[in-house]
Structures are given as structure tokens and as C-alpha cells.
Amino acid sequence: MNGLEGLAFTQARSAREYQDRPTTSDWAKVLATVPLFSGLSKRRLRKLAEQATFAEFTAGEAVLATGDTADSLYVILGGSAKAVGKPAARALRAGDYFGELALIDEAPRSATVIAGKELHVMRLPWQSVLWLARKHPAITLTMMRNLTTQLRRLEAQAARPVLS
Numbered sequence: 001m002n003g004l005e006g007l008a009f010t011q012a013r014s015a016r017e018y019q020d021r022p023t024t025s026d027w028a029k030v031l032a033t034v035p036l037f038s039g040l041s042k043r044r045l046r047k048l049a050e051q052a053t054f055a056e057f058t059a060g061e062a063v064l065a066t067g068d069t070a071d072s073l074y075v076i077l078g079g080s081a082k083a084v085g086k087p088a089a090r091a092l093r094a095g096d097y098f099g100e101l102a103l104i105d106e107a108p109r110s111a112t113v114i115a116g117k118e119l120h121v122m123r124l125p126w127q128s129v130l131w132l133a134r135k136h137p138a139i140t141l142t143m144m145r146n147l148t149t150q151l152r153r154l155e156a157q158a159a160r161p162v163l164s
Helices: 003-014 024-032 042-051 100-105 126-135 137-159
Strands: 053-057 062-064 072-078 080-084 090-093 112-115 119-125
Touching (some): 024 042, 024 119, 072 126, 100 126
Antiparallel strands (some): 053 119, 080 112
């Protein structure tokens, strides 16, 4: 179990045991481990964590669906998920994030994300993420790099010959 999964487990258990509940500073430390937010000050990460909400999903449960309105960026704290859409599915695990496309272009969601097993996510409101991206352009560059990596992967898949 990595640090994200451990903290996600603690947070899930904390719903039942209030005294062990992680603080905003704890969640800021989690955000600091996500490459998208690396280099941000502890203060900015705490401010972002203050806006976050948390959710759990069971295996096979939809986190978001194609066509939904974009309102958040999701960071996976523990478990796994799959982004299902055209042209190909993408596996997601602890430390990955999703929902950035709809935040960038303000269009409806382009994929459905399904929990692969018990899934714990931190939901960050789009206003907070966009405000942070304006203040720290490195976040936008990281998103762009990740999106271009995905695009190149999809192009390579499309270029493979189909065997009959």
C-alpha cells in the first residue's frame, strides 16, 4: 500500500472514527505527491485541499459519465479505475487524475470513468483548479504534456495494422 492508498484508507475509516480524521495539512501532503501539483507551496496546497471533497466508489460504479457537465478534477487516492471512451480505454491508479479535458475546454465529459475496485478519490472543484493553473502555469504545462502523451499513444494504436 503506497502513501496515497494508506491515507485514503485512513480517510475512509475516519468516516466511522472521527478522532483519526486527516487534516487539511494531511491532504495537502497528499496533493504534494501528485506530479500535477509538485512545486506548489504548502499554503497553496492547503487552500486547494480545503475546497476538496472525498468520495468512495465500489467496483463497477460510475464516477462520471460521458456527457456530464464538468465541475471537478478527480485525484485517485486509492484503488483503480478505467476511463472508457472513444477510441480506447485508459487504466487509472493511485496518483492519477482525470476530468481535465472538460475543465480545459468546458465541454461535456468525453469519457465515462468506472471504478475497477474500491476507489477513493479527492474531488477538486474546477474553479479552484483553474485559479491555481492561472497562478502556476506549470500545472497547465503538466496537463498538456500528459494529454499529448495520451494522444500519441492513441495515434500509435490507430496506426497499427488490423489483423483479420
